Amino acid sequence: MNETYDVVVIGAGPAGENAGDRAVKAGLRVAIVEKELVGGECSYWGCMPSKALLRPGEALAALRRVPGARAAITGEIDVDEALARRDSLSAGLDDSGQVEWVDSAGMDLVRGHGRLAGERTVEVTAEDGSVRTLVAEKGVIIGVGTGAAVPPIDGLREIRSWTNRDVTQAKEVPARLIVLGGGVIGVEMAQAMRWLGSEEVTIVEMADRLIPREEDFAGAELQDALEEMGITVITGARMVKAERAADDAPVTATLEDGRTVTGDEILVAVGRRPLTDDLGLDTVGLEPGRYVEVDDNLRATGVDGGWLYVVGDANGRALLTHQGKYQARIAGDHIGGKDVGRGAWADHTAVPRVVFTDPQIAAVGMTEAEARERYDNVDTVRYDMGHTAGAATTGQGISGTSQLVIDADRRVIVGATFVGPHVGEMLHAATIAIVGEVPLDRLWHAVPAYPTMSEIWLRFLEAYGM
Numbered sequence: 180m181n182e183t184y185d186v187v188v189i190g191a192g193p194a195g196e197n198a199g200d201r202a203v204k205a206g207l208r209v210a211i212v213e214k215e216l217v218g219g220e221c222s223y224w225g226c227m228p229s230k231a232l233l234r235p236g237e238a239l240a241a242l243r244r245v246p247g248a249r250a251a252i253t254g255e256i257d258v259d260e261a262l263a264r265r266d267s268l269s270a271g272l273d274d275s276g277q278v279e280w281v282d283s284a285g286m287d288l289v290r291g292h293g294r295l296a297g298e299r300t301v302e303v304t305a306e307d308g309s310v311r312t313l314v315a316e317k318g319v320i321i322g323v324g325t326g327a328a329v330p331p332i333d334g335l336r337e338i339r340s341w342t343n344r345d346v347t348q349a350k351e352v353p354a355r356l357i358v359l360g361g362g363v364i365g366v367e368m369a370q371a372m373r374w375l376g377s378e379e380v381t382i383v384e385m386a387d388r389l390i391p392r393e394e395d396f397a398g399a400e401l402q403d404a405l406e407e408m409g410i411t412v413i414t415g416a417r418m419v420k421a422e423r424a425a426d427d428a429p430v431t432a433t434l435e436d437g438r439t440v441t442g443d444e445i446l447v448a449v450g451r452r453p454l455t456d457d458l459g460l461d462t463v464g465l466e467p468g469r470y471v472e473v474d475d476n477l478r479a480t481g482v483d484g485g486w487l488y489v490v491g492d493a494n495g496r497a498l499l500t501h502q503g504k505y506q507a508r509i510a511g512d513h514i515g516g517k518d519v520g521r522g523a524w525a526d527h528t529a530v531p532r533v534v535f536t537d538p539q540i541a542a543v544g545m546t547e548a549e550a551r552e553r554y555d556n557v558d559t560v561r562y563d564m565g566h567t568a569g570a571a572t573t574g575q576g577i578s579g580t581s582q583l584v585i586d587a588d589r590r591v592i593v594g595a596t597f598v599g600p601h602v603g604e605m606l607h608a609a610t611i612a613i614v615g616e617v618p619l620d621r622l623w624h625a626v627p628a629y630p631t632m633s634e635i636w637l638r639f640l641e642a643y644g645m
């Protein structure tokens with residue numbers, strides 16, 4: 180027999196959970212389908228465990244920069260305690276807390292693999308093979324997320340390798356780690372593993388710099404910091420082969436120029452693929468295995484009737500928890516009949532991004548290159564965080580380039596990048612300035628407190644001639 184709801188959400192990650200929650204708050208009856216752990220990738224194999232693994236090293240690095248305090252460091256990182264903290268922050272892979280939350284939010288949890296079976300219909304196959312059919316009178320919200328992409332490198336798919344799941348839940352720190360991909364996961368996990376005791380960490384990145392989607396100075400300054408702590412960074416390199424003589428033997432990776440790198444583990448971190456291949460997309464005229472294109476109300480553009488929403492990683496707009504949750508709130512409100520204004524327009528103009536390494540890279544809005552494509556007159560202004568009084572009082576040797584990208588015709592900020600310890604906490608000011616299109620002449624009156632690192636805002640404006 181079919182079970183009828185107003186809304187069926189497929190995928191109980193951060194995006195699906197939030198979309199369902201908002202739909203309930205709008206008075207709708209909601210079922211949420213989950214095939215693995217309620218909470219999704221972020222809670223167990225993403226944001227939370229990765230930040231837990233980085234934090235001890237980051238805290239120690241911060242203390243080492245403080246003369247007088249650094250003498251108090253007399254030991255090493257307690258790796259067992261660090262891993263236990265990781266376990267705690269990822270709930271020991273136990274989703275009972277999240278299940279309780281789903282319940283308290285008023286959603287019905289349906290365990291199993293959900294698939295569309297035509298318009299407004301979801302079939303859920305449970306682990307025991309039984310199938311339930313859920314009918315969604317108002318609509319279906321897809322929030323199925325992504326999995327690690329594994330490139331077609333000779334041997335790589337055949338040997339034992341690590342994805343984000345293995346590295347974030349590692350029980351031991353490998354002595355030698357090869358990291359394929361110098362994007363966000365690659366650099367964060369390379370630094371975490373090095374801090375936690377890996378003797379040799381080698382990053383192999385195809386592009387000519389780390390974090391290639393951000394400003395070039397950011398990747399270069401991060402590379403300097405990683406190399407200084409003993410990490411080998413190879414950029415502009417193509418891996419052509421990966422092999423192990425036996426499952427427990429070391430892995431040897433061969434690069435296109437003949438160089439080889441040896442490790443105990445190899446982490447593959449070259450991007451993601453949407454989990455839309457086995458989702459019944461073909462039953463509603465969409466192509467399986469792709470990111471589903473959506474409009475700013477998060478409705479799939481290729482589906483008539485506006486009943487299918489896709490939120491979070493699965494629409495490929497911005498593979499970030501906060502952005503998925505933002506979309507989810509808009510989708511949940513929209514399906515509940517609320518006025519959502521222009522919808523998820525910030526996806527195009529003001530996506531905040533933080534790479535949680537030391538130094539951090541924090542960016543929002545457009546890079547300089549993106550802005551130059553979009554606007555006729557673009558100015559940039561750079562300043563070194565190290566020259567602020569806040570950096571001097573925080574510690575010794577703090578430095579890092581920061582930059583504003585300005586649409587000179589409107590005199591508003593359209594992009595910002597900060598490099599330095601803990602600069603992620605500075606990012607929201609820039610996000611507000613971009614979203615609010617705050618004119619620079621008005622910003623002049625937003626006076627940063629002395630002595631904070633936020634004083635860089637004053638220095639930016641002075642450097643811009645104000």
Ligand SMILES: Cc1cc2nc3c(=O)[nH]c(=O)nc-3n(C[C@H](O)[C@H](O)[C@H](O)COP(=O)(O)OP(=O)(O)OC[C@H]3O[C@@H](n4cnc5c(N)ncnc54)[C@H](O)[C@@H]3O)c2cc1C
Binds near residue numbers: 191224226458490501
């Ligand atoms: C190592 C790592 C670190 C990260 N760090 C950060 C960070 O610091 N900050 C940040 O903002 N982002 C971070 N991210 C990205 C973040 O994890 C994702 O953007 C976020 O999890 C996406 O949320 P989602 O709800 O769209 O998908 P997911 O979290 O992937 O959840 C999707 C859920 O759907 C379920 N599902 C899939 N298919 C089906 C199906 N057919 N039927 C039923 N259920 C299904 C899955 O089991 C999963 O539970 C990180 C990612 C990784 C891998």
Ligand SMILES: NC(=O)c1ccc[n+]([C@@H]2O[C@H](COP(=O)([O-])OP(=O)(O)OC[C@H]3O[C@@H](n4cnc5c(N)ncnc54)[C@H](O)[C@@H]3O)[C@@H](O)[C@H]2O)c1
Binds near residue numbers: 330384451499533
């Ligand atoms: N702090 C955060 O917010 C955070 C942390 C981790 C992950 N994430 C999210 O997860 C997503 C996935 O992370 P990711 O690091 O896997 O992807 P990514 O897109 O950030 O980086 C992948 C990197 O791999 C490189 N690459 C691709 N193919 C390659 C190959 N064959 N050989 C060598 N290098 C290759 C790319 O040039 C790129 O630099 C990110 O885009 C981000 O949105 C966010």
